[in-house]
Amino acid sequence: MNSIRRIFSMGTAALVLGAGLLAGSSGAAQAAPSDCVGGAKGFTDIPDSLSGRGVGGAGAVIANFGGTPWAVASYQMHTGNVGGTSMGWGVLSTSSSTWGPGAVGWVWMDVTNDNKVSWIQCGPFTTSASGARITTPAYPTSNSASRAFRVCAQVTSPSPVSGITCTPWW
Incomplete structure (x- = not known):
């Protein structure tokens, strides 16, 4: 016994x-959208429709259910001019053809100013709509080698959950 x-x-x-x-x-x-919206921590709110130049890689997150894709989303990092300043931000686009009921897409951006010793997480931001496009707030780019960005994403739903994937640091 x-x-x-x-x-x-x-x-x-x-x-x-x-x-x-x-x-x-x-x-x-460990973070929330309120950590970086409304100008918090040096971030700038941008519209979900804003597009820039794709940098630092891109990827897809897929939640499979019974071996079949249940929810598919793509993510990438963009840079561009926001209010006269060069900035970077994350983008998540959900699939309009493969988006199961109850699926949620998550995207966030990490920013480091000390060569990846620590970082600020902006997000996660979520959408449950198929065919949606959402962005994180933008953060100023820099010529400093100690500043870097990465964008991370995940897909969840009532059953299948994808792993968290991120772009390389840029």
Whole structure:
């Protein structure tokens, strides 16, 4: 009986530790849009329709259900002129043909000013609409080698969940 309790206790401890590590590692759970909208932390609000030059890579996030894509979204980093200043921002576009009921697309942008030792997370911003396009607020670019950007995305729904993927630092 003691060995069953010990196994159960160790299993419970491992589960709690694992849940804590998982919760602590999720970038999307540690920040909020309010951290960077309305001019907070040097960010500038931009319209979702703003397009710039694609830089730093792009990718797709796919939540599969039973081996079939349930929700598909693409993400990328853009740079361009915003109010006379060169800035970078993230873009997420959801698929109009593959977007299951209850799917949610998430996008956020990380900015570092100390060569990736630490960073500011802007977002996540979400959409549940198929064929949607959303952007993060923009942040000034710099010639400094210590400033870098990356854009991250994820797709969630009632069952399938994609992994979090990010562009390389740019």
